[in-house]
Amino acid sequence: KQEVTQIPAALSVPEGENLVLNCSFTDSAIYNLQWFRQDPGKGLTSLLLIQSSQREQTSGRLNASLDKSSGRSTLYIAASQPGDSATYLCAVRSLSGYSTLTFGKGTMLLVSP
């Protein structure tokens, strides 16, 4: 059964820092991996989706990489801002059970002014 782990569970940084969030998964037989953002009291918003054949995806200050063979993904946030404060979740769509996503528990990010 696929398991997704996110490290660290929480992260606090000053504004302007570049930072990396980590996601690891146990079964490398995946279709894709997605990164979501969750703001307090709100639902999840999709940030980036990387197909298993891709190495990375970029959107603005966000860059997500995927190393399928080692079961790892990273989300790089450049020049962090207080508005980036949120919980970031990664989710994997496995080859077995492709109609479902397996989520990590998230990294809670706080960017202070």
Next chain:
Amino acid sequence: EAQVTQNPRYLITVTGKKLTVTCSQNMNHEYMSWYRQDPGLGLRQIYYSMNVEVTDKGDVPEGYKVSRKEKRNFPLILESPSPNQTSLYFCASSPGGGPSGANVLTFGAGSRLTVL
């Protein structure tokens, strides 16, 4: 505006009193899903539906029922709620249920349920 709407957003109820959490999407999506989110456990899938009249169990279906009689609606039914079903519930939808990169989930704002 394209969205997934859940109601109620907040509910406090008592053990055994049947309740329904509604979910509606206006994007003509085929795939819909329910998740619950608990501290320390993350998001876990309850049920999902690939299309009208097609539903299947997720990881934690016990104590829940769903139906998909119309494409836009996917209600979550708790026939006899218990305190361990106190949680934050999310409904989500996507164009399809397959692994295509186009099938990005759109989430509702969540329903916080407390069962006393």
